Amino acid sequence: MQVLLIEPDRVQARLICEALHRQGHVVAHAVTAQSAIQMADAQTPNVVILELQLPRHNGVEFLYEFRSYPEWLKIPLIIHSFVPPQELAQATTAYQQLGVAKVLHKPETDLITLCGAVAGVVAPR
Amino acid sequence: MQHSGERVCLGDQEQLFLSLAEQLTRPLLQIAQLAELGAADDLETTRVHWTMAQLISRSSLQLVENYALSLRLQGKVMPLSLEPISLSSLLYDTAEVLQPLAQQYNVSLELDPGSRMQPVLADRTVLQAAMTSLGQVFILGQAEYDEPSVVRLCAHRSRYGVVAGLYGTALQLGRDDLRRAQGFRGRTREPLQRFVSGPAAGVFVADSLLSTLATRLHVARYHSLTGLATTLQPSRQLQLV
DSSP: OEEEEEOSOHHHHHHHHHHHHHTTOEEEEESSHHHHHHHHHHSOOSEEEEOSOOSSSOHHHHHHHHHTSGGGTTSOEEEEESSOHHHHHTTHHHHHHTTEEEEEEGGGOOHHHHHHHHHHHTSOO | OOOGGGOTTSOHHHHHHHHHHHHHHHHHHHHHHHHHHHHHHSOHHHHHHHHHHHHHHHHHHHHHHHHHHHHHHHTTSSOOOOEEEOHHHHHHHHHHHHHHHHHHTTEEEEEEOOSSOOOEEEOHHHHHHHHHHHHHHHHHHHTTSSSOEEEEEEEEEETTEEEEEEEESSOOOOHHHHHHHHTTTTSOOOOOTTOSSSTHHHHHHHHHHHHHTTOOEEEEEETTEEEEEEEEOBOGGGTTO
16 A cells, blocks of 8 residues: 655654554655655555645645646545544534545554554545 | 744743743654654564653653644644534543553553433543543653552543542642642742652643633542532533433
8 A cells, every 4th residue: 555644753753664564565755745745656656644834835735736636536545643532523524525534643543543543534435 | 834933922031941842842753753664674682772762752851742733833823623522432542552661661450431421522632632641640650659550541520620630549649739730831940849850840841731721720539539620501502412
């Protein structure tokens, strides 16, 4: 499974990549929204993991741009962020419309849960 | 999505503390994740140490996150989401979160959610964060005693509402302890005498979180035990159901 991880914290990205590698996934890591779009263009991912707090363009901007391309509309996307879920709760409908499959609050999510979420959203239906 | 522009209701000191708390969550999370990876593939002997490191960093992360949550609520950066909630399910979830820590410190955790308890009006996340912070205090506090100890998470009715609290068999926190913990609010700055180390901050965090729900911690008795609890109002919305 090809995973696109958009994570500005390089230490955390290494740890998440390692955990996903162990589950047999191939991970491409992007630090910014712009490089994430370029990476998705070069190799279409099966699933995207997104931190909303990004340098320059934030994760929400990425989300809107990513979903504006018809070929990426159906790619499952997981928000894995430090933004507290209570703040995201106000935008639940918008996130659903943007095809966000799961929202995980980083401080409460261990790596095994994140890997489980990846496996869950890309499981054949 | 930083909140710095929105922290209009927080004083300079609280803004600094919130920034510090938010910054501290990152290395704590990294340590927890690193320990999780280590625990997954290392030798049996070192796996125990990795698991312990994971647990300790997760508990600290929870405390820091809960403190940041209380500041965000006080600063109105984040709205409260009040709804009727089942106290028994909340206590059950809290016990589940606390269980690994209790196990690590050899404290047995008991749950008594009461029977046929009415739903209460509260913000589930906030109330659970408060009970978790308080639970950590009791577990760490009990662990400083030699005798085998028990921490009880209980709910019961009183004439003022529904009381949810924590009670310990070895460490029984009383009025003075609570007053000192509340003194962390920039007044007395006295340390909690009954604690060797610093778990008292959890009482302060729990009390701060509860104050955003218009309630506070108080000393409570449950059977022969003394502990700290909060009284919540039953939700009238579901009383006819």
